[in-house]
Amino acid sequence: MAPGFADLEIGLSRQGDGSYTVDLRYSQPDSAADIRLAGAEPAIASFDMDALRSLEIDPPAYGKALSAAFFAAPEVRTVFAQAYASTQALDVAMRVRLVISPGIPELHALRWETLRDPETDQPLLTNERLLFSRYLAAGDWRPVKLRAKGDLCALVVVASPSDLARYRLAPIDAPAELARARAGLGTIPITALAEPSQATLAGIIDGLRTGVDILYLVCHGAVINGTPFLWLENADGTVARVAGTELAQRIRELEQRPRLVMLASCESAGNGQGDILSALGPLLAEAGVPAVIAMQGKVSMETITAFTPTFFRELIRDGQIDRAMSVARGAVRERPDSWMPVLFMRLRAGRIWYIPGFADDKQAFEKWPAIVRSIKRGQATPIIGATLSEDTLGPPSALAIRWAERYNFPLAPHERSELHDVAQYLSVNQSPSFPREELIDEIRRSLSSRFAADLAEGAEQSDVYDLLAVISEIQRERNPYDPYKILAEQPFPVYVTTAYHSLLSEAVRGAGKEPMVEFCRWSPDIEKIPSIYDDEPRYLPSAERPLIFHLFGILSEPDSLVITEDDYLDFLLRVFRTPDLIPLAVREALADTALLFLGYRVDGWDFRVLYRSLMQQEGRSRRSKYANIAGQVSPDEDYFLLPAQARRYFERYFDENDITIFWGSVDDFARELVTQLTAAPAPQAAPERASLRRR
Numbered sequence: 001m002a003p004g005f006a007d008l009e010i011g012l013s014r015q016g017d018g019s020y021t022v023d024l025r026y027s028q029p030d031s032a033a034d035i036r037l038a039g040a041e042p043a044i045a046s047f048d049m050d051a052l053r054s055l056e057i058d059p060p061a062y063g064k065a066l067s068a069a070f071f072a073a074p075e076v077r078t079v080f081a082q083a084y085a086s087t088q089a090l091d092v093a094m095r096v097r098l099v100i101s102p103g104i105p106e107l108h109a110l111r112w113e114t115l116r117d118p119e120t121d122q123p124l125l126t127n128e129r130l131l132f133s134r135y136l137a138a139g140d141w142r143p144v145k146l147r148a149k150g151d152l153c154a155l156v157v158v159a160s161p162s163d164l165a166r167y168r169l170a171p172i173d174a175p176a177e178l179a180r181a182r183a184g185l186g187t188i189p190i191t192a193l194a195e196p197s198q199a200t201l202a203g204i205i206d207g208l209r210t211g212v213d214i215l216y217l218v219c220h221g222a223v224i225n226g227t228p229f230l231w232l233e234n235a236d237g238t239v240a241r242v243a244g245t246e247l248a249q250r251i252r253e254l255e256q257r258p259r260l261v262m263l264a265s266c267e268s269a270g271n272g273q274g275d276i277l278s279a280l281g282p283l284l285a286e287a288g289v290p291a292v293i294a295m296q297g298k299v300s301m302e303t304i305t306a307f308t309p310t311f312f313r314e315l316i317r318d319g320q321i322d323r324a325m326s327v328a329r330g331a332v333r334e335r336p337d338s339w340m341p342v343l344f345m346r347l348r349a350g351r352i353w354y355i356p357g358f359a360d361d362k363q364a365f366e367k368w369p370a371i372v373r374s375i376k377r378g379q380a381t382p383i384i385g386a387t388l389s390e391d392t393l394g395p396p397s398a399l400a401i402r403w404a405e406r407y408n409f410p411l412a413p414h415e416r417s418e419l420h421d422v423a424q425y426l427s428v429n430q431s432p433s434f435p436r437e438e439l440i441d442e443i444r445r446s447l448s449s450r451f452a453a454d455l456a457e458g459a460e461q462s463d464v465y466d467l468l469a470v471i472s473e474i475q476r477e478r479n480p481y482d483p484y485k486i487l488a489e490q491p492f493p494v495y496v497t498t499a500y501h502s503l504l505s506e507a508v509r510g511a512g513k514e515p516m517v518e519f520c521r522w523s524p525d526i527e528k529i530p531s532i533y534d535d536e537p538r539y540l541p542s543a544e545r546p547l548i549f550h551l552f553g554i555l556s557e558p559d560s561l562v563i564t565e566d567d568y569l570d571f572l573l574r575v576f577r578t579p580d581l582i583p584l585a586v587r588e589a590l591a592d593t594a595l596l597f598l599g600y601r602v603d604g605w606d607f608r609v610l611y612r613s614l615m616q617q618e619g620r621s622r623r624s625k626y627a628n629i630a631g632q633v634s635p636d637e638d639y640f641l642l643p644a645q646a647r648r649y650f651e652r653y654f655d656e657n658d659i660t661i662f663w664g665s666v667d668d669f670a671r672e673l674v675t676q677l678t679a680a681p682a683p684q685a686a687p688e689r690a691s692l693r694r695r
Contacts, residue, residue: 004029005131005350006087006094008080012045013101019046020107022076026083029092043073049106056111056272059339063114064121071118081119084130093128095322095350099135108134108276111296113329113339126330126338131322133345136277136285147213147259148668149319149353153189155212155258156181159199159219159232161239169220169231170301177218177264180305184312188214196237204232205250208258213352215258216308221265221280221295223273228280230265244268244280252287255394259352260321262293262311264304269294269342285344291321291352292344299340306332307341319353321345354663367660372680374594378491378543381589381596383614385606386499388483388599388666392475393501394446403438420605424564436558440464443501443555447471464555465502472506481670483598485510490677491543494589498552498606499599500561505548516541519550520581522571525559533583541585549586551610568609575613590614595659599666 011023021042047069055062071077087094100107112134115124125132158181160172178194191207193199199219208215220231221244228244251257261284263269270276277286281294293311310331314324325343332338374380386396397417403409404416407426415421423435447467448460454474459467476485484507487495497504508515516539521527533539541547552571553560562571575581582590600607662669 004092006083006090006092008083008094008096009099009135010096011099011101012104012107014104015042015044019044020104021045022070022073024076024079024083026079026086028086028090043076045070045072045076047107047110052110053272059111059114059336060116062111063116063123063339066110066112066114067116067118067124070115077118087129093131093323095131095133097133097135097345105277108282109270109272111272111339113296113342123333125326126333128323128326128330131320131326131350133322133325133343133350135346136282136344137346146351146354148664151665151667152213152353153191153211154181154185154214154216155204155207156185156190156192156194157199157204157207157215157217157219158192158194159217159230160194160196161231161233162196162237163239164220164231167220167231167239172218172220180309181216181218181312184309185214185216186313186316188316197233197235199233200235200240201232201242201247201250204247205254208251208254211256213259215261216264217261218264218304221263221268223267223271223279226278228268228278228283230280244283248280248283248287251284251289255398257288259289260291260293261289262308263295264299264308266295266298269296269340269344271297281342281344285346290345290347293325293341294344296340296342297337299337300335303332303335303337303340306335315352319351321347321352322350368676369680371594371596372676375490375492375596375677376680378493380490380492380594381494381496382487382490382492383595383597383610384487384495384497384499384504385597385599385604385610387601389499389501389503390666391479392447392450392471392503393443394450399439399442399446402442403435418605420563420565420568424566427564427566433558435563436561439500439561439563440555440558468502469506472503473510476507476510481667481674482507483666483670486670486674487598488513493541493543493546494586494593495546495548496586496590497548497550498562498610500550500553500555502555508546508548513543514545515548516545517548517550517554518583519554519557519560520552520571520575521560522553522562522574522581523559526557529557529560541589547583547585549583551582552606562606562609565605568605572609572613597659598669 006029007025007027009023009025011025013021013023015021022045023042047066052062052065055065071080084094098112113125113132116122117124124130156178158172158174158177160174164171174194178192181192182190191210191212193203193207204215204217217230222229230242230244230247232240232242234240263281263284265280268279269281270279276282276296279294281292284292284294307328311324311328314327315321317324322343322345325341329338329341371380386393396419400417400419400422403422403426407422407429409416409422409425411421411425423439426435426438444460444462444464444467447464448455451471451474452459455467455470472484476482479485484503487504488507488511495504495508502517505515505517516532518532521529521531539545539547550560552562555561562568579587597607600610662672664672
């Protein structure tokens, strides 16, 4: 099968007379154009709810009746058939998303997973070439970050309280369930809560707080009077009946939510009665979990036993959640409850992991020696973005979202995660200095909270630079691949950073060097602030006394911070008109050394302004002599409309400027860089001239 996926979005909206309009949007791989259902009148579907309820004990008959109702309009049937035929001709799979407009709970309760092919009357959603999910919007705007396949980890929880018989519930064989999960998850590291008294609500949240990608929860569950409940455990091993709303709220409050939750729990997607959106699975999706698998009724253990290992095995193959779902459903297609597992997903690309590396493995293999040689000879310049410090400060998008919620940001939802957009609003709605001062306070609060266990009491009142110094040391001690530590240990004469904090200079001091810290005076308000060159006019950067140049300002001078949209535009204009705002040593390094871009989202505002200002510097043609890398490009495929095409676009764009993209996280690149530096021979000192002459 060829790479890529076609997309078919099925939208259902209330018509007003008991019927519903059907909107079909189809797009092919490598195209952002929608092929939409067209006609003089909207296509209509009507569902006889009473008739469907009467068929619930006969899933094939139910699926046939539901399909007949959905495909009743000839245009719906025709467009679906054409889309599927087009997909087959392209030799790709078709990703089908069901999007039900708000306020139509009765349609969520329908058993869409029983749909049958209108032409062949065969089950439709056991086909590996047709990947089905239900889309549910989340109340959280944070982007979904993918993880490298090798970094995935899972939390497996099996709740088997000692007194289940008291509730007339069958015992759960915890060792067998855990063994099944281990077999299915393969090499993915597992933290297990399967011993008596471990599967408590507090234990689950503590386990998730460590940063888990997959949560697999096995327990009894039910919807009672419209409220979902789970039979978890108390500290003494007895039943703790926990409301699903409480678990969802606790997960909502986590800084990092799991990317996939699989609920092997009865009625976790409702029981067919009442509003399915109040069930645990939809609640978790609304709380920000990007992919949730739940059960639409009292699923049998036999079905779970066959479904689960198949799903995890297929997930490990390519990371595609909806494809793994189709294969797993196919494995239980003969069982009467094969329709019960349901996937709620808002991942556009359907993927939970990626494989880090360069776009072209051959190219990567060829360029590493040149990159390593430039680094070891001090002929490279790292250009460092805010993403490099996410493990310490959290992502800038999280800060933007906190501000947007705290100060009632009124603009478009997608702008809530863009720091420059939210800061621009605050500069107008509050005062120009407000976002700058708030940024310093926010960093202090964030550090005090995230590292509370490591800091003395009252640390939140400390100077932000003192906090950064202590926490930088802690991070370097704990993480052998701390990116700042790795960079500080290299013989770079010049570092350029668009981050505002001092983590880099602290790491350089920790490496036994004397950093000279300077920042760009891009605004007339800061032009008269003394420079290091005022005290030492003849200073030349060296490996022992490197220059750390903060392009977008520094916390100790709030007016220097480039933080709002207006700031970025003003910065770009000033630097373009007055190149001398960038010290000569920095300009020479940018023009005549290998460049390592580290810690940027390639479409981020900060990177775009940096890149444009850097590319227009004199002498840029000399960069073609070197192997340059955009060393850490966030692989958040869900961020882009067409992920594969966006990736190819960026690769072509940077290739024109002799820059190779490494797709992966900061840690991915740091590990690979250390591996390459360690494997490379040490640079040899130039021999004395006399030794080359024959005597």
